[in-house]
Structure formats: structure tokens, C-alpha cells
Amino acid sequence: MEDRTKNSSPEIKKLGELISDIKIAMLVTVSGGNSLHSAPLVTQEVQPDGSLWFIISRASQKASDIQNENRVNITYSGSGKYVSVTGFAELVDNQPEKVRELWSKAYETWFPQGPNDPNVQLLKVEIEKAEYWEGHSNPVAKILEFVKLTTGSKHVKMGSHGELNLRH
Template identity: 45%
Template sequence: MMNNYNKEEIEKLRDLIKDIDTAMLTTSTPEGLLSRPMMTQEVEFDGDLWFFTMKDTDKYREILHDSEVNVSYAGKSYVSVSGKVEIVEDMDKKREYWNKAYEKMLDTSYDDPNLVLLKVNVRSAEYWETGSMTKNAVNLFKKMTGSDEKDPSDMNKTIKF
């Protein structure tokens, strides 16, 4: 997939999310949007995000109905990723991404026919890099007092894929 994307943008997004184990996956439900914590697969990010889920879940049914999702990360930076989900049932892929933690967490094994991979094809990402707490407090004070001058390092950026 990386061929279609700007290598620098892929590397930037990879650096922003690489140390964040848990993401929030937002799907569309008949009642509105719903976010759930998901464990991101330890895969070298190339423009796609990978997650395990079970077919007998509301999340799976919601994705079948509407495959547009958002994935958000919070850590040393904040990242919001938009994309479209592809359901992958390939046994070799499931085996490749599987580890013992999933066996305990999902109470199953990689060869369970109920287990699938969610492949999020990233279309765009927006991120905010955080600074020190002192810097953030100073910037908040400037905004509150009206003496806010835009500091380029505090602005958020958008990446289109």
C-alpha cells in the first residue's frame, strides 16, 4: 500500500502512534457514533491499521453496515485517523498477527472461524503534537487573556492519503 502514499507522511504517522497500544475505534450505529478501545496490532504501519474482532459482535455488524470508521490515539500526541474497514479472514494473516495475549483476552485461538481481522485503509489523519505541561499551560493562559500568537509548533496538521 505504501506506494500510493507519501513516504514522509507514513513515517510521521507511524512515529506518532507506534508506542500507543490501545486505540479508540469509532463505528456508526443506528443510534449514532460509538467508540470502543481496541488493541492495535504490532505491525509496521504502511497506511493500514489492523485489529482483531469477533463476528458475533455489534462492532462487526456495524462495520458490515457502514465501513467508514475513525481511529483515535492519545499518548505523547493526539491522532485522529479516518478510513474504510476491510474484513480479512485470511488464516495466514491471522496467524501472523496473533499472540498469546489475544488468546487470553478473546478466549479463543487464531483459527477460530468467528475471529476476523479489521484492516483500516487510512484515508486521512489529523494530529496534534503535545509539548511540555508548562508550555501547554502558558499557551492556554495566552489564549484566555487574548494575547495568543500562533506558535507553529502548537498547530495541528492533517495528512491526506
């Protein structure tokens, strides 16, 4: 994933840092009948404005759901970090240069005709807010904090939690 947040606000930089090494995200959409649907996908890019870019299939349930309801949630989990992003999804057409910019050979499994495959669909998510939890990544620190917790120590810090407001 490309992180272009270096010249962004502190909130957007923090989001970029949190998700930069997490390969797979789970996109939650609202399906017909107001039920929730989750599907894995790969974040291709974090823009300086905090928007996220993905490549999906035009024929997917994700695309169909977003046409009817564009509020989405995206969750990330990895390396002791957990991030929940809420925002508004947009299906983006007529940007073949953006498809080529985000394209990787791995997508040919789903899109055999390459970036010009008619089923390729760009998905852009404008982030409203993000919530995150960071734990210790060092296993020894995790064990020490757990021991403190089990022995009744009042000074236990298992990690940090925060919220990022990206749309003011």
C-alpha cells in the first residue's frame, strides 16, 4: 500500500502509520434489508486528504451495496494494532490512469484482462473518523503487563486508544 500522508494533518499521518503495514482490510457495507456484509480487500493507497483507494469488481456485492448505501466501515487488524474507519464510499469510473497507478500483477487473478478489464472498479472512501487501539508489539512487554494485571497492579497499561476526526 502506498502511504502519501507525509504532508498531511497529524490525524491523517497517524492513520497512515497505523494501517501502512496491514495488508488486508475488511470492508463492511449495508446490504439489502439493512443487513451488514463484510468482505476482505487490499488498501491500495492512503491519500494526503485521508481518503482510501481500493480496486474491486464492478460485479461484486460490495459495488452493489455501495450503489444503494454509501456509508461504510473498514477494519484493520495486525501487529498489535486495531483500526476501525467510518466514511462514505464512492464508485469511481473513467479514471484508467488511476487504475494503472494502483494496479499490481496480483489482480490478474481476478481480472485476467489486466487494468483494462471491464470488471475493474475503483472504490474511494472519504474517511469521516477512525478509532484505533494499539497494544505492545514487544512480546516481553505484553507478558510483563499481563503479570501486573494478574497480580492486581493498578498501574497496568496494555496499550493506547484514540480517535481521529478526519472531517471537521
